[in-house]
Amino acid sequence: MxxxxxxxxxxxxxxxxxxxxxxxxxxxxxxxxxxxxxxxxxxxxxxxxxxxxxxxxxxxxxxxxxxxxxxCLTEASSRTDSEIAQSVSHALAWLRHIPNANVQVSVVSGRIYLTGILRWEFQKQAVTRSLRTLSGIRDLSNEISISLQLEPTHPYAISSQESFALQRLPHANLELLTKPATGIFP
Structure with a gap:
């Protein structure tokens, strides 16, 4: 121990x-x-x-x-909230796999607050990685939620034929098969 x-x-x-x-x-x-x-x-x-x-x-x-x-920012590294917000906007624009409309940003006293909904955890992490190095910020709160919505053509989505085949198994958990493959995870 x-x-x-x-x-x-x-x-x-x-x-x-x-x-x-x-x-x-x-x-x-x-x-x-x-x-x-x-x-x-x-x-x-x-x-x-x-x-x-x-x-x-x-x-x-x-x-x-x-x-x-x-x-403790030095005078040279201090920036206004509007300058930080503009930097955040530019940084997010460079992330090609992040739909910018899904991320809401507010900056208060040098602290960045992020909310919204993205599909994947890697997207949420990419936002944090790209913003944490910006000059002049005091803190970063990433409260973006993850909403994984699998389309019928997605490789992890279960087709109706696969669902029927699984139902024929003697130990299949039918309750799990009927739950939708969507959800929001904080």
Whole structure:
């Protein structure tokens, strides 16, 4: 069993190993629950905050990372909400596999809030990847939902012939066969 001090040490070593993460006044708090780690400190941009959380999550013994690192923008990197919104719009326009009409964006005090519905998880992740490196942002909240709607021609959709064949099996779960292959997942 990994102790809190071992987990804390693992997180500190993992963060020190990542050359992209530079945190001032870093503190790693453990002990609330097994495997829960809280990060505190200051960074110059949101991407470093995100990378610190991802890096800490890779450390042995960590189950959950509470990333409370504060983004302290310099005067040179500070931008207005309208400038950030314009950058977000341009960044999303370059993502060819993301239907822009399905993503709603609001920017408040340097924090980007995303909502909407996309078909696939990779699309949601691509939006986060493309926006987290933008200059001047303090935080990014991606609340985009996933709505997987399989068309009858989709390779994972079950045809009526396949459905009848499965119903003939003695141990087939007919309830699962009658459920639609659509849904919204947060």
């Amino acid at each position: 990994t102790t809190d001090s071992q987990i804390r040490s693992n997180v500190l070593e993992e963060i020190a190993w990542n050359p992209c993460v530079h945190i001032r006044n870093l503190s790693v708090v453990t002990g609330q629950d097994k495997g829960v780690v809280t990060l505190n400190g200051n960074v110059d941009d949101y991407d470093q905050k995100w990378l610190a959380g991802e890096t800490a999550g890779r450390a042995f013994g960590v189950a959950i990372v509470q990333n409370e690192i504060e983004v």
